[in-house]
Every structure is written in C-alpha cells, then in structure tokens.
C-alpha cells in the first residue's frame with residue numbers, strides 16, 4: 502500500500518472512532534481530500550485507494566488538474582470564488598463550500614441559470630470577524646440574508662461551512678463548531694427549511710468537528726503531507 506492510501510485508511514479509522522464517541526452513524530460523515538498544491542499523481546493515488554471527493558481552493562488548479570484525472574472523481578471548491586470565475590468553475594465542481602456573500606450567490610444563480618445547472622452550495626460563515634476575511638456574519642444571515650438567499654431558486658443550499666481561526670489545540674476550536682451547529686439550528690427555524698449539512702474540521706481538528714456534528718470534513722495535509730507554497 503502507498504503512503505497516501507495508508508493515511509486515508511488511518512483517517513477513516515479516526516473518523517469512525519469519533520462517530521462512535523458521538524453516537525453517530527459512520528456513514529453520516531464524508532471525507533473531502535483537500536488536494537490543493539498537490540500534483541495530479543498524488544490525487545490519482547488517493548482516487549485509486551477509493552477516495553472520491555477532492556477539495557481545491559483555486560479555480561485555476563481545478564481547471565489544470567481535472568482534465569488529467571478520471572472523470573469519476575468529484576471536485577468541491579473550498580476557497581473564495583471571484584465572480585468572474587463562476588462561469589468557468591460551475592460545470593466542473595459538484596459543490597461550492599465557499600459561498601460567502603449575497604453578491605456571489607446572485608452570480609451563481611444567474612450563471613447557473615444560463616448553464617442549466619442547480620449548484621449545491623454551503624454558506625460560509627465568518628464566526629470570528631477579526632480573523633478571517635470571507636463569509637457571512639451570523640447577524641447578516643439572521644437579518645434578511647437567509648431570506649434573500651432562499652429567493653435564489655437555482656442554489657441547493659446544503660448547510661453551513663466555517664474556517665475557524667487556527668489553533669494547534671483542537672479543543673480550542675470546539676466552541677466554533679458548536680456555534681456553527683447552533684446557528685444552523687436557529688436558521689432552520691427562521692427559514693423553515695432544512696440545512697442538513699455542516700462542512701467543518703480540518704487535519705488537526707476533524708475529530709472534534711465530527712463530535713460536534715460535521716457531515717463533511719476537509720482534510721489536506723494529514724493525507725497528502727505538508728504543503729509547500731510557491732512564492733508569487
């Protein structure tokens with residue numbers, strides 16, 4: 502077995518253990534392998550080990566890698582999406598985790614309509630305004646934002662997504678995961694529609710996220726190794 506397939510197997514074991522601790526069905530949580538910065542060969546290795554869902558944060562990377570890989574592989578966009586790239590990316594990805602403004606949601610509605618697509622999306626929530634640049638503020642969603650989003654009938658809103666400020670101690674992140682789940686419960690009542698999914702948890706804290714209700718965890722370095730970023 503390759504190193505990547507060993508790591509994926511180990512993560513599934515840890516995911517299952519977290520589900521057991523939380524009294525959840527192991528089938529209720531998906532693993533999104535975050536392959537940003539890694540080459541197509543590494544992704545192919547993961548795919549051959551049975552991994553189906555891959556997350557990228559840049560439109561350019563999906564455009565470059567997707568043609569080199571089997572079409573069975575499913576792509577999710579997890580990074581900030583600029584309006585001028587919506588048309589390019591929608592046909593390639595199953596899910597956009599990073600719908601972070603009403604303007605972007607409206608662009609996806611309009612272009613989805615032109616392309617005949619009904620994109621699945623998560624609403625990215627900014628739970629710590631000072632730490633992250635992108636995302637809806639909870640108050641914005643409560644005070645009219647969610648209502649406006651529900652007018653956009655092309656968008657299949659799956660639920661909420663968050664990227665809490667990094668802390669090496671996973672327990673420090675737990676309050677953010679609880680906050681996202683509580684906000685979800687509140688918005689379900691407010692909007693009168695289910696928001697069944699929570700995209701939360703990364704390599705260092707996915708087990709805590711699962712204990713708090715994550716339905717998809719976004720795991721990169723624990724599968725592919727440490728990333729080295731090229732200087733721009």
Ligand SMILES: *Cc1c(COP(=O)(O)O)cnc(C)c1O
Nearest residue numbers: 535558579703704719720721722
């Ligand atoms: C890079 C990234 C991840 C994965 O991070 P790791 O710490 O490598 O698991 C998850 N979510 C988002 C939005 C990312 O950009």
